[in-house]
Amino acid sequence: MSTRSSKGTKFVDCDVLIVGGGMAGCGAAYEARHWGRKLKIVIVEKAHIDRSGAVAMGLSAINCYMGMRWNENTPEDFVRYVRNDLMGIAREDLVYDIARHVDSTVHLFEEWGLPIIYDKQTGHYKREGRWQILIHGESYKPIVAEAAKKSASEVYNRIMVTHLLRDSTRKNRIAGAAGFDVRNGTFYVFRARTVIVSAGGATHVYRPRAVGEGAGRTWYAPWSTGSAYALVIQAGAKMTQMENRLVVTRFKDGYGPVGAWFLALKAIATNVYGEEYERKYVEEQRKLYGNYVDAKPFPTCLRNDAMLREIRDGRGPVLIHTERVLDTREKEELGWEDFLDMTMSQSIAWASLNIDPKTTPSELQTSEPYVMGSHATCSGAWASGPSDISPPGYHWGYNRMTTVEGLFGAGDTVGGSAHKFSSGSFTEGRLAAKAAVAFIEDHPDERPEVDDSYIRSLKEEVFKPLETFEVRRNQIVAGTVSPLYIYARQGVVRLEKIMDEYCAGWGQMYTTNEYQLTRGLELLLMLKVDLQNLAAEDLHQLQRAWELHHRVWTAEAVVRHTLYRKETRWPGYYYRADYPKLDEVNWHVFVNSRYDPDTQTWTMSSEPVHQLVP
Amino acid sequence: MPTYVNMSACDGCGKCVDICPSDIMHIDKKMRRAYNIEPDYCWECYSCVKACPQHAIDMRGYADFCPLGHALTVLREPEKGQVSWKVQYRNGTVKQFTFPMRSTKEGSIKPPQEVVPPPSTEGLRSQLLSHEPEYLKVLSLPMPGSNVKTGGAQG
Numbered sequence A: 001m002s003t004r005s006s007k008g009t010k011f012v013d014c015d016v017l018i019v020g021g022g023m024a025g026c027g028a029a030y031e032a033r034h035w036g037r038k039l040k041i042v043i044v045e046k047a048h049i050d051r052s053g054a055v056a057m058g059l060s061a062i063n064c065y066m067g068m069r070w071n072e073n074t075p076e077d078f079v080r081y082v083r084n085d086l087m088g089i090a091r092e093d094l095v096y097d098i099a100r101h102v103d104s105t106v107h108l109f110e111e112w113g114l115p116i117i118y119d120k121q122t123g124h125y126k127r128e129g130r131w132q133i134l135i136h137g138e139s140y141k142p143i144v145a146e147a148a149k150k151s152a153s154e155v156y157n158r159i160m161v162t163h164l165l166r167d168s169t170r171k172n173r174i175a176g177a178a179g180f181d182v183r184n185g186t187f188y189v190f191r192a193r194t195v196i197v198s199a200g201g202a203t204h205v206y207r208p209r210a211v212g213e214g215a216g217r218t219w220y221a222p223w224s225t226g227s228a229y230a231l232v233i234q235a236g237a238k239m240t241q242m243e244n245r246l247v248v249t250r251f252k253d254g255y256g257p258v259g260a261w262f263l264a265l266k267a268i269a270t271n272v273y274g275e276e277y278e279r280k281y282v283e284e285q286r287k288l289y290g291n292y293v294d295a296k297p298f299p300t301c302l303r304n305d306a307m308l309r310e311i312r313d314g315r316g317p318v319l320i321h322t323e324r325v326l327d328t329r330e331k332e333e334l335g336w337e338d339f340l341d342m343t344m345s346q347s348i349a350w351a352s353l354n355i356d357p358k359t360t361p362s363e364l365q366t367s368e369p370y371v372m373g374s375h376a377t378c379s380g381a382w383a384s385g386p387s388d389i390s391p392p393g394y395h396w397g398y399n400r401m402t403t404v405e406g407l408f409g410a411g412d413t414v415g416g417s418a419h420k421f422s423s424g425s426f427t428e429g430r431l432a433a434k435a436a437v438a439f440i441e442d443h444p445d446e447r448p449e450v451d452d453s454y455i456r457s458l459k460e461e462v463f464k465p466l467e468t469f470e471v472r473r474n475q476i477v478a479g480t481v482s483p484l485y486i487y488a489r490q491g492v493v494r495l496e497k498i499m500d501e502y503c504a505g506w507g508q509m510y511t512t513n514e515y516q517l518t519r520g521l522e523l524l525l526m527l528k529v530d531l532q533n534l535a536a537e538d539l540h541q542l543q544r545a546w547e548l549h550h551r552v553w554t555a556e557a558v559v560r561h562t563l564y565r566k567e568t569r570w571p572g573y574y575y576r577a578d579y580p581k582l583d584e585v586n587w588h589v590f591v592n593s594r595y596d597p598d599t600q601t602w603t604m605s606s607e608p609v610h611q612l613v614p
Numbered sequence B: 001m002p003t004y005v006n007m008s009a010c011d012g013c014g015k016c017v018d019i020c021p022s023d024i025m026h027i028d029k030k031m032r033r034a035y036n037i038e039p040d041y042c043w044e045c046y047s048c049v050k051a052c053p054q055h056a057i058d059m060r061g062y063a064d065f066c067p068l069g070h071a072l073t074v075l076r077e078p079e080k081g082q083v084s085w086k087v088q089y090r091n092g093t094v095k096q097f098t099f100p101m102r103s104t105k106e107g108s109i110k111p112p113q114e115v116v117p118p119p120s121t122e123g124l125r126s127q128l129l130s131h132e133p134e135y136l137k138v139l140s141l142p143m144p145g146s147n148v149k150t151g152g153a154q155g
Ligand SMILES: Cc1cc2nc3c(=O)[nH]c(=O)nc-3n(C[C@H](O)[C@H](O)[C@H](O)COP(=O)(O)OP(=O)(O)OC[C@H]3O[C@@H](n4cnc5c(N)ncnc54)[C@H](O)[C@@H]3O)c2cc1C
Pocket: A019, A020, A021, A022, A023, A024, A025, A044, A045, A046, A047, A052, A053, A054, A055, A059, A060, A061, A062, A063, A064, A159, A160, A161, A162, A179, A198, A199, A200, A201, A219, A220, A221, A223, A224, A225, A227, A228, A257, A342, A343, A374, A375, A410, A411, A412, A413, A420, A421, A422, A423, A425, A426
């Protein structure tokens, strides 16, 4: 047993356990405290809650705000937008639910001190686009974290959660989570009556465009490691739309977001010959993808598709004409703040390359794929909707509860609804937490049961990479090459290569087919076996080892889903070359999967799409 | 990088180690100063830079695509509620910007238990979240088909 690498075990008992203190997790802590004044609410976070998650460096906009008080938008409008952007497939109950609550979240943020920019003429929040409002968001995360810290009973920073705990007597009932302290190696067992997973999305599942020292420059954060998906999958929760991975168009290399430039500053993008191309392929796209081409705004994936057509045909790179729009100091400041509050790397790229956006256009590029449930895609857990509006089949008792009893999700964790962004993720955390409190009231006598042998075997598994290194390193003189083990760093590169080459990464122009996917799955399963031989020299590498585990589980779900859906639903995100068309007759459905932890088998299924909003 | 730490300025306090979301700022055992142990897992998020009391941490753009000779430095002033940036180009151009970052004092946020009395049991069964419908600033929580546009704006 490798416990000599660990300093012992600590047990923490609580009512609500929040795994991941990002946007959704902070919303969950606040709301859980509101409804459950006497409950023990615990946040467990692998980094430090003040600057963790996708919002660590700040944001320059809140991308989900209705503005109902000013009659700007209704939740129905938002549902139509999301449905179209997802090419017809959305859990409209979940989308509607976020839309009808999100304004109250944003008003709370403003009260807490998040500076929201006002439009002097209208007296409303200044809009970046129809759904987005502009903020001075450098301190977005510390502000939200302050509210969460004061709401929670305890916050455990630097605990990497590796597993969820299943109840030992009640099948399909959650009992808590386990992980280790990245600083001192203590093994933590959280026994909880309810668990809310809010552990963010996944990067570095696919080979990034960035190389070498720059490999950390992915658009979504490199610390989004797919834990959310891996944890709930292995607990036996049903997943949805894992094939719907996200590809975003961004400033090349620095990965600066384009929203403020296109929407607020009204910059245009052209091919290298100065031609606007976005609507150029509409009739060809219509033949393949149907009337979604008429959706307004033009769906994100179709915009990517048009750009990729230009690049494939040699009319790239696509350029964004910042130089045509920065005609006042105010606009220049807006453009720079967008990056200085949200993607400093883009500013560094400009400074180092002598690109002044006032005089020189910038290249755009499509990113490597990410797995996310909060942006323009909807991968994640299949969750119950709210009881008052969810159609049958979408509701089983508690809002945002997964198909595992007592296990909830929020933010990137929950699938089927997109465009939550920061404010919607926080809102979804609130929704999940309120439901978790109701769940606890309804099950007053249920206590989590986890037996000792289960904990012992988990502990052994968690620290095994340290032991593997200690025992096997003596076979070699020095260095990182051993026939007996691999490091997480080596494993992640293998994963990225497999996913890029076999499951429609950028290296294959996002294209794949059944043979490639089948082969990709075989290679992934070999990698999964090799994960048993991961080595870690220290606790930091042990964290990386478990992040890799989580990424591989996420990847496996993505491949299985992509294989199952026999159509091309989201061109520009990925193409099934063997089924190049969108197939409304057979595939206007959710693709769901469930891994059965007892039999260790996967089952794929499809679920109908119910429309809530005409 | 990624970040690098100026040898003479760092006093080894560990604040950067505590904050880094990527867990890559560590203290070198021999030098007892901080350094970036895994530059290719750095997001250039500036969390450590902003947290360092000694202003010992700087950024040098990723070597793969950033020519040398640039700098991006930050000064965060919570007491003033503002953050300032200085962009130095390779060709010598300098740009400076100051932005607001928070309109309230750090530590001033009130959690729900300090703001509102414990809610009723019926409340727990309703669809309303804390502070709703008040904080929605419309009369009631929308339902599909209810026309919020005429629901009456309050603010
Ligand atoms: C560059 C960029 C720009 C963006 N722009 C905008 C914008 O302008 N407007 C907007 O509204 N949104 C924007 N977003 C999106 C927004 O940030 C996300 O939608 C939102 O943060 C998702 O919330 P979440 O809680 O699901 O995940 P996160 O906020 O990422 O939180 C996940 C948390 O889980 C923790 N965690 C992960 N794994 C584990 C584990 N195993 N154990 C313990 N803890 C773990 C993480 O450390 C993190 O704290 C942007 C994101 C990025 C990266």
